[in-house]
Amino acid sequence: MNVEEKVKEIVAGVSGVDVNEVTLQSAVGDFPQWDSMGQMAIIQQVEEAFDISFEPEEMMEMEDVNDIVKAAEAKL
Amino acid sequence: MLTIEQQIERNAQRMPEKVALICKDTRVSYGELWERCCEAAKTLQNDAGFYKGKRVVLAAAGNAEFVYQYFGTHLAGGICVPIDPDTKPARREYIERIVATGAPSDGMADIMFTTGTTGAPKGVVLTHENIAASARNINAYIGNDADDVELLALPVSHSFGLGRLRCVLSKGGTMVLLGTFANVKRFFAAMEEHHVTGFGMVPAGWAYLKMMSRDKIRNYAGQLKYIEIGSSFMSVEDKKMLMEWLPNTRICMHYGLTEASRSAFMEFHEYAENLSSIGKAAPNVDIRIIDGEICVKGEHVTQRYWNESPKRIAQDFHDGYFRTGDSGWMDEDGHIYIKGRIKEIINVGGEKVSPMEVEDVLNAIPQIKESACCAMPDMVMGEVVEAFIVEKEPVTDAEIKEIIKPQLENYKWPKRIVRVDAIPKTSSGKIQRLQLKEV
Numbered sequence: 001m002n003v004e005e006k007v008k009e010i011v012a013g014v015s016g017v018d019v020n021e022v023t024l025q026s027a028v029g030d031f032p033q034w035d036s037m038g039q040m041a042i043i044q045q046v047e048e049a050f051d052i053s054f055e056p057e058e059m060m061e062m063e064d065v066n067d068i069v070k071a072a073e074a075k076l
Numbered sequence: 077m078l079t080i081e082q083q084i085e086r087n088a089q090r091m092p093e094k095v096a097l098i099c100k101d102t103r104v105s106y107g108e109l110w111e112r113c114c115e116a117a118k119t120l121q122n123d124a125g126f127y128k129g130k131r132v133v134l135a136a137a138g139n140a141e142f143v144y145q146y147f148g149t150h151l152a153g154g155i156c157v158p159i160d161p162d163t164k165p166a167r168r169e170y171i172e173r174i175v176a177t178g179a180p181s182d183g184m185a186d187i188m189f190t191t192g193t194t195g196a197p198k199g200v201v202l203t204h205e206n207i208a209a210s211a212r213n214i215n216a217y218i219g220n221d222a223d224d225v226e227l228l229a230l231p232v233s234h235s236f237g238l239g240r241l242r243c244v245l246s247k248g249g250t251m252v253l254l255g256t257f258a259n260v261k262r263f264f265a266a267m268e269e270h271h272v273t274g275f276g277m278v279p280a281g282w283a284y285l286k287m288m289s290r291d292k293i294r295n296y297a298g299q300l301k302y303i304e305i306g307s308s309f310m311s312v313e314d315k316k317m318l319m320e321w322l323p324n325t326r327i328c329m330h331y332g333l334t335e336a337s338r339s340a341f342m343e344f345h346e347y348a349e350n351l352s353s354i355g356k357a358a359p360n361v362d363i364r365i366i367d368g369e370i371c372v373k374g375e376h377v378t379q380r381y382w383n384e385s386p387k388r389i390a391q392d393f394h395d396g397y398f399r400t401g402d403s404g405w406m407d408e409d410g411h412i413y414i415k416g417r418i419k420e421i422i423n424v425g426g427e428k429v430s431p432m433e434v435e436d437v438l439n440a441i442p443q444i445k446e447s448a449c450c451a452m453p454d455m456v457m458g459e460v461v462e463a464f465i466v467e468k469e470p471v472t473d474a475e476i477k478e479i480i481k482p483q484l485e486n487y488k489w490p491k492r493i494v495r496v497d498a499i500p501k502t503s504s505g506k507i508q509r510l511q512l513k514e515v
Contacts, residue, residue, distance in 0.1 A: 016481050028258045032162035033486045036258040036284045037425070040456065056290040060260045 003050070003076070004069050010045045011065055014038050027064035046072055077375075079185075079204045080211060081150050083246040085110055087222075094222070096245060098270060099140045099253040106248070109143070116148025128153035129180035131187060133172055135161040136233035138255040143241065146232075150185055150204070157187045157199075160233040164485060167197065174199060178383040187382050188235055190334040191421060191428040199382030200334045209360065209375035210337045211242045216359040217341045218302050218328050220274075224249035227266055227275040229257045235334040236307055236426070240276045257281045260288040267296055274302040279310040280425025282318070283456040294321045306330040306338070307426030308458045312351045319344045331355065331412070336398050339363060339372040340412055353411040354404075363412060364397055370404040370412065371397035420509060422450070424487040425457040431509070434461055434490065437483050443471035448499045450509040452492060463490035464512050466499060 004024070012019040015031035015038060028039055039062075046068060047053050052075040054062075062068050078086070084106070087094070092107030104112070120126050132149045136142055136158035149156045157175050159168060171189050174197075185204045189197040214220070226244045228251055230237030244251045252270050257263060257277065263285070266272065277285070282305070285293065293300075300322055306329060318327050323345075331340040331354035340363060342355025357363040361374040377398045380389050392399050401419035406412050422429040431449035438447035445466040452462035465476075473493050480489060500511040 016486075029256055034258070035256060035486075036281070037457070037486060039258050040284065040287070056288055059288045060264075060292075063259055063261055 003072050006049055007046060007065055007069050007072060010042055010049065014041045014045065022065060024066040024069070025064055042068070050076060052076070077205060077208050077212070079208055080242045080246050081113070081147050084113070084147065087245070087248040091248060094248060095250045097140050097143060097251050097253060102140060104140055112144040113147040113151060116144045117151035120149060120152040120154060126152065126154065129155060129184070131155045131157050131175035133157045133159060133175065135159065136231070136238070137161045138228060138232050138237070138253050140253065142232060155180055155184045155187060157189070158233045158238060159189065160231060162485065164483060166483065171197060174383060188334050191430045200378050201380045201382055202378055206376050206378060207242060210239060211246050213358045213360050213374070213376060214239065214243050214338050215247055218304060218326060220244065220247045220249060220302070222248035223273070224301065225252065225270055225273050226250070227252045227254055227263070227272045229254045229263060229281070230276050230278070235337050236276060236278070239337055240304065257284055260285060264289065264292060271299060273299060276304040278307045278426035279305065279314065280308065280457045282310070282314060287456065291321055297322050297324065300325045302326040302328060304328050304330065306332065308423045315344050315351050319348070329355070330358070333400060335378045336372040336374070336400065337376055339374070350411050353413050356410045356412065365404060365406050366394045366397060368403050369418060370400045370402045370414070372400060373397045422461055423459050424461065427487045429461055429488050434463065434484065434488055437480050438463060438465060438476070441471065441476060441479055443467060443469040446499055448507045448509065448512055449490065450512050454491065460491040461488060463493045464496045464499060465493060466497065467495060
């Protein structure tokens with residue numbers, strides 16, 4: 001599974017939506033469960049999935065799925 | 077005392093061009109705000125099914141349309157029932173059913189549903205006098221005025237966020253409607269773009285901001301006049317950090333509940349020697365400790381719950397003082413300290429969760445024989461739900477989560493599920509939650 005697919009799967013799982021509803025443009029707040037708690041859970045699960053860790057400055061830039069994918073890819 | 081709507085009307089007459097609301101790219105002046113609220117009232121009054129005292133359930137999204145509908149409903153003589161737009165259908169239907177029956181009394185403005193100890197939501201009735209008094213008390217303490225530009229990232233379905241809206245608009249300030257803290261980049265962009273001078277947040281919001289942006293808030297030390305914090309516990313370490321990073325900002329933490337909003341206040345810099353206290357009674361509020369319980373009196377305090385008998389409500393008062401359900405003590409200077417909670421409510425980042433509501437959903441899962449929930453400390457949220465279950469048949473955490481997802485809002489989901497052989501109970505069958513915490 002590539003990074004994009006995994007991130008979409010994590011976002012879908014945390015947000016409680018079907019993975020097909022998640023696009024690269026899906027952003028914080030687009031799904032009711034993707035609030036601040038959801039954002040933290042997503043970041044934590046992405047870190048665990050790829051065994052990486054993000055700095056606060058990097059987390060702040062994560063507004064949508066594409067940002068998260070790019071940030072994760074940059075660490076691999 | 078003028079109602080909040082009368083104060084907005086006064087502001088519209090005195091400064092019609094002044095910006096009242098900013099929502100994305102839209103700016104709404106006080107003149108326009110008043111016009112739109114009056115239009116909303118007229119539309120409601122023209123509805124054949126509308127009558128004075130009708131309960132109007134509003135999906136409280138943090139946008140300008142909600143603001144018009146909220147104040148418009150009051151102007152029309154209706155009673156607002158603001159609920160979170162993402163409220164699960166079962167809870168929404170319950171609230172709609174409850175408010176459809178019952179008799180309103182004069183002066184009622186809002187029915188705010190809060191978590192009852194039995195799990196069923198309780199409708200706190202607030203009058204126009206209650207909410208105007210509350211705004212007056214808060215503005216007096218924080219020092220809000222017409223020059224304020226406040227960022228609203230709190231949910232307006234709750235007493236805290238809705239209260240901030242009333243405080244700013246009654247004073248003639250400008251409210252920037254952001255909706256949520258979730259997008260931290262947008263939060264700081266709005267701070268800069270609108271030269272924000274204040275905002276409200278819950279301690280979990282602060283933990284989130286800190287995690288996502290480290291000390292970036294320091295960059296705004298020169299422009300932030302005030303921050304209001306409330307709804308749950310904040311550590312002394314976090315308070316000291318904010319004091320250091322924002323040395324000239326009035327950082328005001330409130331203590332209160334939906335029934336008695338902002339009953340006590342403490343400003344961090346003024347209370348540097350008493351940071352573990354919840355401060356003193358807010359302006360125009362009287363607080364007493366009666367039988368070890370913090371009890372509150374003032375014009376801001378509710379006098380009833382929707383559809384509850386006067387006899388039942390009398391149990392919530394001690395000689396005219398509302399019983400908060402928190403145990404505490406007061407020192408000789410009037411500083412109040414909380415010892416613990418008498419009621420068994422879990423406070424998840426300011427969202428109140430009844431353990432019984434979560435247990436009811438868990439107990440309905442066929443593989444679970446019984447369950448019990450209690451609060452578990454959490455670095456960010458303060459507290460989260462921890463569930464203890466006795467299995468009939470093996471069931472995984474993932475399976476449990478799938479079942480509870482559609483029924484419970486995400487802050488109610490147990491963060492940890494522990495399997496136990498039995499739930500500790502008293503001889504009368506009451507769950508002993510303190511013993512659970514020792515498992």
